[in-house]
Amino acid sequence: MTLSTTAADRAWVREVATGIGALRGRALVDTVLAAVAHRLRSELSTYAELDLATLRLPDLAADRPVDRPLVRRMHHQLTDHPLFAPTVRRSHPYPAGPLQVTDVLSERQWRRHALYREVLAPRGIGAHTVALVVGPTPVLSWYQFNRDRVFDAREMDLLGRLQPALIAVHRCVRLPGGPVPPGGAGLTGREVEVLRGIADGLTVPATARRLGLAAGTVRKHLENVHRKLGTSGPVATVMRAVALGILEVPGPRA
Incomplete structure (x- = not known):
């Protein structure tokens, strides 16, 4: 199995x-x-x-x-x-x-x-x-x-x-680090969408399918997110995004 x-x-x-x-x-x-x-x-x-x-x-x-x-x-x-x-x-x-x-x-x-x-x-x-x-x-x-x-x-x-x-x-997170970058750490709208997919537990290929993008494009967006947030890995990245107010907590679907 x-x-x-x-x-x-x-x-x-x-x-x-x-x-x-x-x-x-x-x-x-x-x-x-x-x-x-x-x-x-x-x-x-x-x-x-x-x-x-x-x-x-x-x-x-x-x-x-x-x-x-x-x-x-x-x-x-x-x-x-x-x-x-x-x-x-x-x-x-x-x-x-x-x-x-x-x-x-x-x-x-x-x-x-x-x-x-x-x-x-x-x-x-x-x-x-x-x-x-x-x-x-x-x-x-x-x-x-x-x-x-x-x-x-x-x-x-x-x-x-x-x-x-x-x-x-x-939202029980207090992260060390420098001052909060202005403008949501400079993430683009597409980078935030990719980040949301990761927070929802999706893989890179699944996030790519959701957004209608190539997997390689999603990986590139993730690289940019990691660089801008100063993180590596999904958990640390989501934690940082929540601390900065970039990532919204999902609400119940109608």
Whole structure:
């Protein structure tokens, strides 16, 4: 069975991105948790925010009842969590794309880790965890999905395509850098259209078909966008565009 992203996968990303465009607060979080948990067959899905300055966990939502002692223990162990420890300790920023525990530890090491062995396993929470960050600083905001099976390449690609739309709608982003360039960083109308396609989770060929352009032309527009925004890669580019007010959050279709 192929692990490549299918047309149905891309349609799902567009549907979710459109559906959450006008949502805010708990309605947004609950909708994302339900949609992604169903798609991934996740056993536990959560959303959390961590203030990196105070290490307080001001918000947490889950798609099933989670007892407060569990939340407190998970909070205390964030400095040791293999996905978050480097960021919480401020040694480096969180990686841009979706990441699962087995990207940084072997499954055997993770099953021996105190956080899994003492906190998660006794509650029947699956060993495989993937985190999808939607706000890196100053408040680290992320969705997390747990289950017993590893997340395959197709599922990770699906999350990677959805992430720019989640970042845009959450608007929890504070990017370092110089002054905001005037005139939307000098992007042309066509460059903004190409950028919107990427934010919708489209590939370069799919964006080209949407706009009636050659794929090579779309790539050239993307090169110009990256140069003007000082970014590389879809997630960082969408984050920068949102911060500058270039990229609009999608609204629900009539």
